[in-house]
Amino acid sequence: MKVKNYLFQAIDWIVLDTILKKDTTKDIWDAMKKKFEGNARFKRSHLQALYKEFETLEMRSGEGVTEYFSRVMTVANKMRIYGEDMQDVKVVEKIVFSLIEKFNYVVCSIEESKDIDVLTVDELQSSLIVHEHKFQRCNGEE
Template identity: 35%
Template sequence: MKAILGSQDVWDIIDKGFTKPVNEETLPSNEKEVLLKTIKKDQQALLTLIHHCLDDGMFEKVADATTSKEAWEILQNSLQGFDKVKKINLQTLRDDFEVLKMKESESISDFCSRLMAVVNQLRRYGEEVDDVCVVEKILRFLTPKFDYLVCAIEDSKDLDSMTVEHLEGSLLAHKEKMKKRKEEPLKQLLKT
């Protein structure tokens, strides 16, 4: 393969494809040359497509294709099923995000980790999930024992510019302060 096709050349060839004449031998010599060049370009496009774009599973699907256009059509048809699966997965993840609540026995870190796992999966599927939406979700679905903290954060901080990490840090810091305050009277009692 002397010349590597440019990406636009590859897509032009794949998109247009070509039709082999029924009887190549009856073609005039200039048309035979054009046909041979077209076949060569098509084979280069097919190799480029296979080499750059396909994993082993997809390669198996197009291994028997004889033209780049045929390979491309096989890939398009097989990926239509993937789009349906993607839509179903997105719906499931949206539902998971909506119903996710902090459990009574769960730590702030564990709740935030569970929530971010769902958010990251949504983002991988192309869903746009703002940090503001995640921050608001966390504040809405903390257990009732954090209500005083939620009010304090909502009153004192700008939620539109707050990151999830900043919120989690604030929640953990407040929780540690409250834990320490509860331990001090216990220490005083033990000293007496």
């Protein structure tokens, strides 16, 4: 009864109405798990949609490095939530190969000087931000 009481206190009123008829705490827990976790088919379909979104991501013209990294990491983190083993190296490769043309020489120098397999997302982002600031400074001087 104590556990049931704690669950009722922690649950939102809207959800509470749907589980009030459950007799045991296990029934309550299973109903909530099913409601919020979803079934395997839902997870799989949502993960497939996220795969498609991840594969089609590209940096937009005029978009900043920080904004692009934020978009990519949002999708990658959603995929991780749904159980996908999204390695940093996959995210780094995605970002490196989907940057706009003005970063081509930066990408070449990163590929030559660093091993992309061990490059972290944060290292890549900081390197690209430095080059982005140089672009902005050069354009401001012109």
